[in-house]
Amino acid sequence: MNVTPIEPNPAPATAELVTDLRARFGSGVTRSLAWRLRQLDGIARFVAERRGEILEALAADLGKPEIEALAGEISYVANEAKHTKKHLKQWMKPERVSTPLLTQPGVSTILREPLGVVLIIAPWNYPFQLLMAPLIGALAAGNCAIVKPSEVAPHTSALIARWLPHYVDASCVKVVEGGVPETTALLEQRFDHIFYTGNGTVGRIVMSAAAQHLTPVTLELGGKSPTIVDRTADLDAAARRIVWGKFFNAGQTCVAPDYVLVDEPVHDALVHRLASTIRQFYGDDPQKSADYARIVNARHHARLVGLLENAGTTVCGGTHDESDLYIAPTVLKDVPEDAAVMRDEIFGPILPVLAMADVDAAIRFVNARPKPLALYVFSSSRDAQERVLTRTSSGGACVNQTVMHLAVPGLPFGGVGESGMGAYHGRHTFETFTHRKGVLKKPTQIDPDLLYPPYTDAKRRILEKIL
Ligand code: NAD
DSSP states (O other): OOOOOOOOOHHHHHHHHHHHHHHHHHTTTTOSHHHHHHHHHHHHHHHHHTHHHHHHHHHHHHOOOHHHHIIIIIHHHHHHHHHHHHHHHHHHSOEEEOOOGGGOSOEEEEEEEEOSEEEEEOOSSSTTHHHHHHHHHHHHTTOEEEEEOOTTSHHHHHHHHHHHHHHSOTTTEEEOOOSHHHHHHHHTSOOSEEEEESOHHHHHHHHHHHHHTTOOEEEEOOOOOEEEEOTTSOHHHHHHHHHHHHHGGGGOOTTSOOEEEEEGGGHHHHHHHHHHHHHHHHOSOGGGOTTOOOOSOHHHHHHHHHHTTTOSEEEEOOOEEGGGTEEOOEEEESOOTTSGGGTSOOOSSEEEEEEESSHHHHHHHHHTSOOOSEEEEEOSOHHHHHHHHHHOOOSEEEESOSSGGGGOTTSOBOOOGGGEEOOBSTHHHHHHTEEEEEEEEOOSSOOOOTTSSSOOHHHHHHHHHHO
16 A cells, blocks of 8 residues: 655644643743742753753864853853842832822732743854753743754754753743754744844844734844954953953854954054963964864854955964864954955954054944944043943943953843844843733722813813822
8 A cells, every 4th residue: 555655844843832832821830939940940950960961062063162161151051040040039029110199099010921932042152051041031931932942053952952851841841953944933933022042134034023923022133243442451451351252162252352443552562462362372273272162163164264365464373174163263453444354243263453543433433333232442541431332332341351241140131233132131031031011900999080071170270280
């Protein structure tokens, strides 16, 4: 007998998944503080018990050095879970606001309610952290979630799919692995929020799909994050902090300094220090350093090698080895403003340094381009720091530091303009996945007829006084 094979069709399976989660959410199981705390404990245990496997997966996907994996992924997630657990009860409390005379007597409160079923789509560069950190807030806020790890980091994706369901309520959290077809099928479904981290091209696809269902989105995107160094800066500290922030994870960090704009008089001194710091950090041959990560795959390697062409003068680095997915930490100077390396986000270990006449010229340079995810200014002058902070717009910023603003849970982390919309970290993640419902409660015993017809002159005179 001939049996026609049945082609697997991911769409209905995806639809079923969302329907199941919606039923689970409807049951009310996710709403209690106890359920939410259990999920946070589960995530904390996941990180503690599977630490070795997470490190291995990150090393396999990105050659991530252990300390970078601990700082940028594992401890980060553990700390977010701990911080959220500590404050959650307080965050969930109804918030009293004042009630104006017109609505007296009455009590006004903001109730925080979960949104429902949310979708979290993560990228490959911090493939563990960028999926788990939003999930912490989504579960803390009492939602069901589908998480979609990046197929570009397959070891971490497989690890999450294998272990996450053992540590959280698997009837309320689903892992969907896959690439474009699987994500496209997911995006056809109706969610109550979509949290996407990745590039802006896909960000637009996500936002258009979400618009079909009027689903709100958080878009954590990227862009070219500038670093401004003025003539008053402590150049030794600036070089160390720029090199660290740039070459951590081999430059594959959304808030890595993309390029440096330096005051002309200190240009040579800074360039010299950047090169010597790279030598100090990674030795004479960074390819042999255990502290230097690799490019995620051959496609990105080829893209980055392409950026080295016609890109000014190589101060240090510039070498690469495709078989090892290695690109040396590279500093470029005399870079033409229209070079390819100055067009799109670099997202790799190449640092162009451009000389500027002064801080105002640097500000003009930044403002002539899309709003970046982060901006860094190195200066000892309060006035210069303030000028940069108040005359430019960026998702976040550091003064005399790079990258580390994202490690402060009180600071909202997110983009502005082309670098994204919405923000998270700490309480902000909880709020992202929460609806703030404004509620006015009135007693019925007293019911002044001031607002009711017939509208008399006497009522008008009183209303004019209190409105
Ligand atoms: P990626 O290739 O892993 O893509 C991100 C996600 O989008 C993946 O889960 C992928 O499966 C999905 N995807 C890809 N194509 C799709 C399509 N056509 N339709 C639907 N889904 C699709 O990661 P990426 O985009 O290369 O990530 C790098 C970018 O992300 C950089 O621009 C970086 O700055 C940005 N980023 C931003 C942040 C932040 O917090 N703002 C953090 C990390 C990375």
